[in-house]
Amino acid sequence: MAIHERDPGMVEGGGQRRGSSPPDGRSGVRASDPTRLASWLSLERKQRLAGWAFLTPAILYVLFAFALPIIYNIVLSFEQTSPATIADITAPFAGLANYRFILHDPTSIAAIVHTFEFTGGSLVGQFIIGFSLALLFSLRFPGRTFARSLVIVPWLLPLIVTGVIFKFLFQLQGGAVDQLLVNIGLVHHPIDWLDNPHLALWTILIANIWLGVPFFTLLLFSALQDVPLDVKEAALMDGAGAWQRLRLVIVPIILPVIEVTVLLGFVFTVKVFDLVIGLTGGGPANSTQLITTWSYNLSFQQFSFGEGAALNNLLLLLAVICAPIYLMLNRGSLGRSSGVER
Amino acid sequence: MTRLQRSRTLRWLCTFASLVALAIVLFPVYAVVVASFESTYTLFSGTYHFWPASPTLANYRTVLSAQAANVVTSLIVGLGTAALALVVAVPAAYALSKYRLRVTVVVVSSLLIAQIVPSIVLATSLFIIFHWVHLVNTYPGLILADGTYAIPFAILVLRAFFFSLPNEVMHAAKVDGASEWQTFTRIVVPLARSAVITVAVFAFLNGWGDFIFALTVLNGATIQPITLGIYTYLGNYSTDWGAVMASAVIAIVPAAVMLILAQRYIASGLTAGSVVG
Numbered sequence: 001m002a003i004h005e006r007d008p009g010m011v012e013g014g015g016q017r018r019g020s021s022p023p024d025g026r027s028g029v030r031a032s033d034p035t036r037l038a039s040w041l042s043l044e045r046k047q048r049l050a051g052w053a054f055l056t057p058a059i060l061y062v063l064f065a066f067a068l069p070i071i072y073n074i075v076l077s078f079e080q081t082s083p084a085t086i087a088d089i090t091a092p093f094a095g096l097a098n099y100r101f102i103l104h105d106p107t108s109i110a111a112i113v114h115t116f117e118f119t120g121g122s123l124v125g126q127f128i129i130g131f132s133l134a135l136l137f138s139l140r141f142p143g144r145t146f147a148r149s150l151v152i153v154p155w156l157l158p159l160i161v162t163g164v165i166f167k168f169l170f171q172l173q174g175g176a177v178d179q180l181l182v183n184i185g186l187v188h189h190p191i192d193w194l195d196n197p198h199l200a201l202w203t204i205l206i207a208n209i210w211l212g213v214p215f216f217t218l219l220l221f222s223a224l225q226d227v228p229l230d231v232k233e234a235a236l237m238d239g240a241g242a243w244q245r246l247r248l249v250i251v252p253i254i255l256p257v258i259e260v261t262v263l264l265g266f267v268f269t270v271k272v273f274d275l276v277i278g279l280t281g282g283g284p285a286n287s288t289q290l291i292t293t294w295s296y297n298l299s300f301q302q303f304s305f306g307e308g309a310a311l312n313n314l315l316l317l318l319a320v321i322c323a324p325i326y327l328m329l330n331r332g333s334l335g336r337s338s339g340v341e342r
Numbered sequence: 343m344t345r346l347q348r349s350r351t352l353r354w355l356c357t358f359a360s361l362v363a364l365a366i367v368l369f370p371v372y373a374v375v376v377a378s379f380e381s382t383y384t385l386f387s388g389t390y391h392f393w394p395a396s397p398t399l400a401n402y403r404t405v406l407s408a409q410a411a412n413v414v415t416s417l418i419v420g421l422g423t424a425a426l427a428l429v430v431a432v433p434a435a436y437a438l439s440k441y442r443l444r445v446t447v448v449v450v451s452s453l454l455i456a457q458i459v460p461s462i463v464l465a466t467s468l469f470i471i472f473h474w475v476h477l478v479n480t481y482p483g484l485i486l487a488d489g490t491y492a493i494p495f496a497i498l499v500l501r502a503f504f505f506s507l508p509n510e511v512m513h514a515a516k517v518d519g520a521s522e523w524q525t526f527t528r529i530v531v532p533l534a535r536s537a538v539i540t541v542a543v544f545a546f547l548n549g550w551g552d553f554i555f556a557l558t559v560l561n562g563a564t565i566q567p568i569t570l571g572i573y574t575y576l577g578n579y580s581t582d583w584g585a586v587m588a589s590a591v592i593a594i595v596p597a598a599v600m601l602i603l604a605q606r607y608i609a610s611g612l613t614a615g616s617v618v619g
Binding site: 046047048050051052053054055057058059061062064065066068069070072073076086087089133136137139140141142143144147150151153154156157158159160161162164165166167168169173174175176179210213214267270271273274277278281292295296299300305308309312313315316319320322323326327330333334336 | 352353354356357359360361363364366367368369370371373374377385386387388389390392429430431433434436437438439440441442443445446447449450451452453454455456458459460461462463464465466467468469470471473474486487489490493497502505522523526547550551552553554557558569572573576583586587590593594597598600
């Protein structure tokens with residue numbers, strides 16, 4: 001099995017290869033005097049060598065920790081694995097058997113459907129709440145800095161801890177959520193958030209919205225800060241109402257940030273794992289099984305690494321679809337350099 | 343109501359709304375702290391108490407003996423991840439911002455995409471790859487895997503920071519006869535101190551809070567970080583909530599300390615990795 005020196009990232013455009021690129025010959029040597037050219041060249045080369053030396057550990061790391069696993073995951077998805085083959089480098093070729101399996105396995109299909117429902121629901125909830133909070137924090141009122149600095153707390157907790165905390169809060173016996181709902185009279189009987197297969201997906205959705213709101217709030221807030229004041233004032237002068245100002249003036253200005261935020265929200269939600277393992281473990285009756293959790297189950301509990309890898313590739317495909325868009329949104333900074341030799 | 347009164351009322355309404363939002367955001371953290379001081383009897387009484395009914399340190403006593411080794415493990419993993427991230431990311435970010443290299447576009451694109459790759463994809467392959475190279479159940483293996491969270495983020499954040507560093511500083515150092523390496527270690531790194539601290543803090547939190555790689559590339563009880571320790575409590579049908587909550591509080595402590603110490607860096611750091619443009 002040859003491991004190609006191909007960068008995992010280059011999905012956009014022409015699929016360039018790294019590793020074989022010749023030394024850059026078109027550097028800014030503008031010396032007209034040929035005798036000085038030689039010393040200039042050696043300086044250029046010295047600097048380029050230094051740049052490469054600084055970059056080499058990162059390139060090796062990306063090849064080892066990203067490129068190799070991604071390529072190996074693809075190889076694995078075409079292999080007939082078993083607990084006995086884990087110790088070996090390769091297993092017998094299986095053709096498309098692993099992919100056929102996940103397309104016929106009811107739990108895999110359910111996991112795929114759940115992943116879309118979970119991701120869609122999370123994005124809608126996180127965007128609405130996050131944008132509202134961002135708008136709120138961009139108004140002037142007592143305590144806004146304090147509130148803004150604390151709103152990122154959910155982000156700093158280990159994800160498994162968040163899952164465990166929500167499991168505690170949502171439990172039927174002595175759970176805080178049910179007790180609060182009963183106390184304020186919203187429901188008469190406690191809701192079985194975790195053990196009711198029809199509700200459990202809602203429970204992980206609520207927990208994930210709680211987790212993701214700070215990200216949306218923070219990014220959208222900083223975007224709102226960048227909207228020029230005179231633009232807002234001009235709209236106000238024209239007699240635009242608050243809703244009109246938001247829809248016709250502010251949203252168009254911050255649209256690029258909204259796009260990046262939703263895109264990243266999507267890729268972050270598609271890979272949620274710890275939260276669900278801590279909260280429901282994929283249950284009850286696989287009703288909260290996502291692609292990630294079911295892939296873990298296939299690989300590490302049933303030792304069907306080939307099937308797990310096939311499901312992983314589907315997940316990878318979902319994430320990688322976003323890659324060209326993400327790169328395009330970041331295109332301004334990709335090749336930028338503010339080097340000394342400029 | 344006059345205009346002034348109305349705007350004042352509006353301001354206090356905003357304060358009230360953000361207090362409600364904060365209450366929802368912070369309640370789970372509050373609840374876990376309260377529950378960690380609750381007696382087992384109260385926790386299983388079927389009634390939730392918003393304030394400890396019978397405060398006790400029993401849970402912490404249980405947990406300190408059971409989780410002390412796990413805390414040490416998590417510290418080693420967190421510090422190791424931070425060290426790895428700095429060694430790899432600081433020079434790379436410098437090269438990607440201050441040197442004109444042909445690979446810059448390719449490397450930066452790869453890093454942006456690396457942030458998107460789901461950890462379970464990497465974990466599945468790394469588990470088997472680590473089997474060949476004997477890194478399963480080792481600290482280096484886990485730290486290398488945890489670097490996948492920290493390193494792309496660290497390089498992108500530091501690169502954005504290095505752009506703001508004036509070239510004259512480096513130029514002056516070179517005029518004075520400093521080599522490329524000396525310029526980097528004696529001039530650039532000290533100037534980038536705050537950004538370096540920020541990425542180190544995040545890398546530490548990544549290593550400390552990692553669960554998925556601990557669950558997959560550690561395959562036995564010899565090395566067990568606190569995240570895995572908490573998870574094993576959940577395995578049984580009757581969860582010892584007191585012990586779980588006390589361990590959860592311990593697992594939150596580093597995040598809380600970081601929030602207090604590095605507050606001003608955190609918000610900017612969190613967003614800088616996402617929107618580099």
